[in-house]
Amino acid sequence: MSVNVAVVGATGAVGEEFLRVLAERNFPIRNLRLLASARSAGKKVIFKDQEYTVEELTKDSFKDIQIALFSAGGSISKEYAPVAVSAGAVVVDNSSAFRMKEGVPLVVPEVNPEQIRRHNGVIANPNCSTIIMNVPVWPLHQVNPVRRIIVSTYQAVSGAGAWGLYELEQQQRAFASGQPIRKEKFPHPIFNNLFSHNSPIGPQGYNEEEMKMVKETRKIFNDPRIMVTATCVRVPIPRAHCESVNIEFSRPMTPEQVRQILSRAPGVKIVDDTQTNTFPMPILASHQDDVLVGRIRQDISRDDGRGIEIFISGDQIRKGAATNAVQIAEKLI
């Protein structure tokens, strides 16, 4: 069975990765429609040795489309996802527009694939940092329920979009040629610096990225009792997020148990070599689908054996966005 697929935001960082992942996984596409803003319309894109022309996204873009992969920001999703659904498509939306909406499945296929069939036209792809954390935490939660997670992130600039990567590279080149470092879209220089994730901060002092990790984890795990606190930080890394994750379980848990569970967990790769100091890091996780997990240790700040520390790294454009969405689309058909 082949389907007609539309990619909305086809020229963005995630949109381009959608196409790469669709091609790599040999997704059964009959017709492919590439949609973007008027500014990008007319661009030529090669997909599987065939040239496609990017079209302007309009209300008429979704005729005969069965699956629409959206990654063009929340406001585009809010406006056009209902249009696509009316035209008969199922939308897999990478924005945050519908994630917490009642009746919209929020899916990490390794965690809650059964939610996919409950959709009413829209399935939401979770936040990238949340996906990357949930992939290794879920199989542990199945064995020994997780009570509380304390996470600090090290997030790559491309998580902000292709412009984030451009801005870092511009600043790197400016430094090397002795030019002043000019910030453009980030609130502070990112070269030779790091800063608190620049999403709006709510009344509790948490920024939106942090609250996504808190709330989306509960919805994906279907467990409102999981307590999460997060500190999200942007670092001068082009690609792949890292996360330092402290997990409190219901019962004692040993690093050996964790290693055993994760060694057979889907979407997880253990990288934990003390001899060569090789642990999850961006250069190993970039362009990979697996979430790398290492530094698996007993939390020595607890004397009840219920704490585990792990350090993880995952490509936020692949598993954190495009791969996760395409996996959902695969399960749809």
Added chain:
Amino acid sequence: MSVNVAVVGATGAVGEEFLRVLAERNFPIRNLRLLASARSAGKKVIFKDQEYTVEELTKDSFKDIQIALFSAGGSISKEYAPVAVSAGAVVVDNSSAFRMKEGVPLVVPEVNPEQIRRHNGVIANPNCSTIIMNVPVWPLHQVNPVRRIIVSTYQAVSGAGAWGLYELEQQQRAFASGQPIRKEKFPHPIFNNLFSHNSPIGPQGYNEEEMKMVKETRKIFNDPRIMVTATCVRVPIPRAHCESVNIEFSRPMTPEQVRQILSRAPGVKIVDDTQTNTFPMPILASHQDDVLVGRIRQDISRDDGRGIEIFISGDQIRKGAATNAVQIAEKLI
């Protein structure tokens, strides 16, 4: 009262900062002796408009010296600190050689200055990440005892020594000129990457840097009950460490109380501006003595109000090393 001062490791990253801090603070020096390895002997160094020649460190280097500031690594300290003490000097040692030794005060002047006079010739300067964390946590601990700390670090390359900064810059320049990224002393590329702190890993899976934060905090606070777990990470930042710190108190604690206590705490500067997304970050902390504290929030993963999250940044060469040692020396005289 003026004293004769020796700086051991005078040409290293911390040694050079010792001189800068001694000059800035107008430390009452009668005679200054700059000591280093044979390789650096003969180098000329300007201190307060006067030229000094670096001398080779030998067993005879400490005649008439009252205060010797050591920062030339643990093995040099182990060999020469006893020599300096025999010659009548008090050693302030920046290495880890004596930190956990019984009878050697381990001092952060904002925390436990009373320990200074208990020395037997050697006073140890704590690990940089530990100092930076202890400065803001101590005044909170005084009001509401801290039970547990969960910390993840974002550590600058110059913490490894001047070569760390050199290696990052070499890789930055190689990238900009299209050359391959070559690692030299770090185990992995640090440009466009981050990795677990490359100190040796012990039987519990914690590396030495992490265990320093655990053990030194207990000794400095003189409280063996404080539980600490740490994840130490090297990031591509030239200078100033950052730390994401989750603190569990004995009793409920509000962000307002924390802000009030820290606003009058010595060595602390609150940088917590939600409007401009300005929080502690390396470009603000570099070359400063204060530890910057922000992102002060209630930990929403606890329902008992006993959790606080903060994000801090401090210059690991200044307050994390040179400034702290010179402050100790000031209290000695």
